[in-house]
Amino acid sequence: MYKDLNTSLRTLMTPGPVEAEPRVLRAMCTPILGQFDPEFTAIMNETMAMIRAVFQTENHWAFPIDGTSRAGIEAVLGSIIEPGDKVLVPIYGRFGQLLTEIAERYGANVSNIETVWGQVFSPQTVIEEIKKAKPKIVAMVHGETSTGCMQPLREIGEACRELNILFVVDAVATIGGTAVKVDEWKIDAAIGGTQKCLSVPAGMAPITFNSRVEALLLERKKIERGLAEPNQCQDNQPRIIRSNYFDLSQLMDYWSPARLNHHTEATSMLYALREGLRIVLEEGLEQRFNRHALHEQALMQGLLAMGLKIYGNQEYKLPVVTSVLIPEGIDGEAVRTMLLGDFGIEIASSFGPLKGKIWRIGTMGYSCRKKNILHVLGALESVLIRHGAQINIGRAVQAALDIYDHHKRN
Amino acid sequence: MYKDLNTSLRTLMTPGPVEAEPRVLRAMCTPILGQFDPEFTAIMNETMAMIRAVFQTENHWAFPIDGTSRAGIEAVLGSIIEPGDKVLVPIYGRFGQLLTEIAERYGANVSNIETVWGQVFSPQTVIEEIKKAKPKIVAMVHGETSTGCMQPLREIGEACRELNILFVVDAVATIGGTAVKVDEWKIDAAIGGTQKCLSVPAGMAPITFNSRVEALLLERKKIERGLAEPNQCQDNQPRIIRSNYFDLSQLMDYWSPARLNHHTEATSMLYALREGLRIVLEEGLEQRFNRHALHEQALMQGLLAMGLKIYGNQEYKLPVVTSVLIPEGIDGEAVRTMLLGDFGIEIASSFGPLKGKIWRIGTMGYSCRKKNILHVLGALESVLIRHGAQINIGRAVQAALDIYDHHKRN
Numbered sequence: 001m002y003k004d005l006n007t008s009l010r011t012l013m014t015p016g017p018v019e020a021e022p023r024v025l026r027a028m029c030t031p032i033l034g035q036f037d038p039e040f041t042a043i044m045n046e047t048m049a050m051i052r053a054v055f056q057t058e059n060h061w062a063f064p065i066d067g068t069s070r071a072g073i074e075a076v077l078g079s080i081i082e083p084g085d086k087v088l089v090p091i092y093g094r095f096g097q098l099l100t101e102i103a104e105r106y107g108a109n110v111s112n113i114e115t116v117w118g119q120v121f122s123p124q125t126v127i128e129e130i131k132k133a134k135p136k137i138v139a140m141v142h143g144e145t146s147t148g149c150m151q152p153l154r155e156i157g158e159a160c161r162e163l164n165i166l167f168v169v170d171a172v173a174t175i176g177g178t179a180v181k182v183d184e185w186k187i188d189a190a191i192g193g194t195q196k197c198l199s200v201p202a203g204m205a206p207i208t209f210n211s212r213v214e215a216l217l218l219e220r221k222k223i224e225r226g227l228a229e230p231n232q233c234q235d236n237q238p239r240i241i242r243s244n245y246f247d248l249s250q251l252m253d254y255w256s257p258a259r260l261n262h263h264t265e266a267t268s269m270l271y272a273l274r275e276g277l278r279i280v281l282e283e284g285l286e287q288r289f290n291r292h293a294l295h296e297q298a299l300m301q302g303l304l305a306m307g308l309k310i311y312g313n314q315e316y317k318l319p320v321v322t323s324v325l326i327p328e329g330i331d332g333e334a335v336r337t338m339l340l341g342d343f344g345i346e347i348a349s350s351f352g353p354l355k356g357k358i359w360r361i362g363t364m365g366y367s368c369r370k371k372n373i374l375h376v377l378g379a380l381e382s383v384l385i386r387h388g389a390q391i392n393i394g395r396a397v398q399a400a401l402d403i404y405d406h407h408k409r410n
Numbered sequence: 411m412y413k414d415l416n417t418s419l420r421t422l423m424t425p426g427p428v429e430a431e432p433r434v435l436r437a438m439c440t441p442i443l444g445q446f447d448p449e450f451t452a453i454m455n456e457t458m459a460m461i462r463a464v465f466q467t468e469n470h471w472a473f474p475i476d477g478t479s480r481a482g483i484e485a486v487l488g489s490i491i492e493p494g495d496k497v498l499v500p501i502y503g504r505f506g507q508l509l510t511e512i513a514e515r516y517g518a519n520v521s522n523i524e525t526v527w528g529q530v531f532s533p534q535t536v537i538e539e540i541k542k543a544k545p546k547i548v549a550m551v552h553g554e555t556s557t558g559c560m561q562p563l564r565e566i567g568e569a570c571r572e573l574n575i576l577f578v579v580d581a582v583a584t585i586g587g588t589a590v591k592v593d594e595w596k597i598d599a600a601i602g603g604t605q606k607c608l609s610v611p612a613g614m615a616p617i618t619f620n621s622r623v624e625a626l627l628l629e630r631k632k633i634e635r636g637l638a639e640p641n642q643c644q645d646n647q648p649r650i651i652r653s654n655y656f657d658l659s660q661l662m663d664y665w666s667p668a669r670l671n672h673h674t675e676a677t678s679m680l681y682a683l684r685e686g687l688r689i690v691l692e693e694g695l696e697q698r699f700n701r702h703a704l705h706e707q708a709l710m711q712g713l714l715a716m717g718l719k720i721y722g723n724q725e726y727k728l729p730v731v732t733s734v735l736i737p738e739g740i741d742g743e744a745v746r747t748m749l750l751g752d753f754g755i756e757i758a759s760s761f762g763p764l765k766g767k768i769w770r771i772g773t774m775g776y777s778c779r780k781k782n783i784l785h786v787l788g789a790l791e792s793v794l795i796r797h798g799a800q801i802n803i804g805r806a807v808q809a810a811l812d813i814y815d816h817h818k819r820n
């Protein structure tokens with residue numbers, strides 16, 4: 001009655017999900033191990049070490065949350081926010097809205113500053129607001145996929161540390177594609193995504209946090225009913241973390257030698273994440289970031305040569321997402337539909353004020369390769385011609401090839 | 411630096427995670443589709459239909475939560491519980507404790523009745539308590555893997571419906587292994603697990619709920635910041651669901667033609683779940699339940715022939731988990747360690763008052779097959795002899811073979 005799964009092979013040039021690494025897909029075929037099998041706990045420990053490496057941190061705590069990226073964000077914010085806590089979220093796109101939404105749901109008293117979409121904040125503006133608002137937590141997005149901009153974080157992190165404020169960073173879009181220097185930038189907790197620059201399927205969110213966050217979590221800790229020894233009963237923990245599934249203090253016990261039962265770790269997804277991280281570390285962080293930058297350049301030069309305009313402040317461009325203004329008079333959704341239907345290529349639209357105004361093209365992870373860049377440029381040109389757009393014909397792919405030739409010579 | 415994933419092939423006879431179906435593992439190798447690709451949304455819709463079928467329900471709402479089983483429980487309880495709500499949780503093992511824990515964290519005023527572990531409740535006892543406590547919600551575990559008992563639910567469901575109380579059932583351990591009749595038993599919301607009788611890796615939790623639950627969710631609905639149209643702003647939704655990730659009212663928009671962006675659906679896990687459900691439906695629910703019962707019988711008769719004792723009230727035995735009393739003087743953990751180390755077989759210990767007292771042997775999904783039953787009985791006998799246990803030698807496997815022979819003749 002239901003047929004065999006039989007999907008088309010797509011070229012995924014959105015800001016996620018992107019094409020998974022073939023080695024990652026194969027790793028998922030590995031048969032299941034029990035969750036407390038020493039072979040499996042060894043894989044858990046290896047994965048922790050690899051997460052530390054990609055976040056460039058010495059933090060002990062680094063493990064995945066078993067859920068998609070926003071599960072990681074909710075685990076971090078929900079475990080550190082107590083009702084009434086002051087949280088500052090500077091917003092420069094949709095995912096700042098999401099940080100605000102999650103923080104508010106956990107009872108935070110959230111204040112925002114906003115800048116126009118397509119821009120980022122000068123660190124000084126944020127720091128001034130921090131000094132004024134005196135929040136317990138500052139939460140920011142590193143790479144805003146909704147606009148294609150990337151916020152410099154180092155000075156904000158330093159200011160937070162100096163003022164003893166927790167600095168939480170959503171690095172979902174950037175981890176594995178461009179530098180996320182958790183320790184150097186004095187980030188207290190960071191959340192990554194799998195289905196973007198790590199090229200692992202959606203369904204896990206690697207996070208890391210330091211001893212400042214750990215200390216707070218330990219104050220709020222309560223061992224689960226049915227697991228606590230009689231002398232550990234803490235039914236009156238007044239500062240209890242609201243979510244059980246996202247309770248980082250319980251997850252620390254699960255991801256430590258105590259191996260206190262919480263959920264059943266998502267076996268196949270952990271195999272996938274381990275393989276994805278292994279590929280990142282084999283390639284090398286610097287080489288990987290350079291590869292992402294190279295293909296981004298080829299794509300940008302191709303789009304510009306076609307006569308299209310890049311959206312947003314390019315000084316702070318997110319190197320793994322390129323936002324393109326949809327030419328006047330062109331139906332952006334019709335173009336996307338034809339790209340998918342005829343060329344098997346997916347690019348993205350955007351949200352809120354940018355809906356119908358820009359396309360977003362990802363250059364992330366395994367999707368970020370020469371074959372795909374040339375394919376998307378050629379196809380977009382053909383589709384735009386078909387839609388009667390006034391563009392320069394025959395130049396886009398050449399401009400990209402020029403970038404690759406230049407790179408090869410240097 | 412990190413080696414290729416290279417795991418031992420285990421025989422998993424725990425109450426989960428169990429061996430994944432080979433077809434499910436292969437389905438996960440399928441390349442990624444974009445989350446709004448029509449091919450992918452068709453897979454989402456098919457999966458909804460298959461979830462309905464295994465829950466034996468006509469409910470429209472049936473979809474997976476992207477997290478492990480307790481994520482499904484938290485999504486349901488967290489979306490319907492408002493602070494101060496009265497919730498009754500009858501406890502007959504560890505997972506009743508978990509329902510209590512989660513409900514309390516979401517602000518419920520939880521009352522419990524408890525029965526000794528190894529027993530279930532007479533429906534009348536629960537119904538009397540319901541009439542006394544007058545809760546908004548009754549939450550119960552269908553199959554308690556911690557003890558190996560299964561609670562009859564029909565009469566409790568009927569009483570709840572009559573009294574206009576919501577009846578929430580944790581069917582994590584039973585779905586796909588024994589009947590879970592959501593509509594017939596008047597269950598308002600049910601949660602299943604993947605890594606048990608469905609033989610899909612951990613990481614998703616199929617749920618279903620009816621229009622009574624839907625009506626409540628719609629009252630609490632708030633569209634996410636950054637997605638709401640200006641005329642939809644509901645910043646003052648006073649009854650807002652506390653979790654964003656687990657907000658079923660938002661997930662309804664994601665799993666409906668509106669396809670309002672929430673998380674990025676866990677692509678490969680959805681492929682896995684679809685294939686796992688397809689296998690269940692191809693086998694046929696009745697045939698599948700009969701298969702589980704047959705292998706359970708073979709295992710039980712083997713254990714009894716060995717001279718071991720089954721724990722708990724066998725009239726209400728969970729057909730997919732068999733709890734065995736650890737013989738006097740035997741170190742249960744040493745036996746488990748030798749089973750894993752020498753025979754590659756994993757069986758489980760238990761929690762709380764049963765820690766060190768029983769082993770739990772699962773007969774779930776793909777793990778539930780003749781080869782595995784005979785292997786575990788033979789291995790357990792050998793290990794117990796090695797540990798000096800007084801058991802009947804040479805009888806266990808024969809007793810199991812007798813069951814299979816008898817079945818073949820009939």
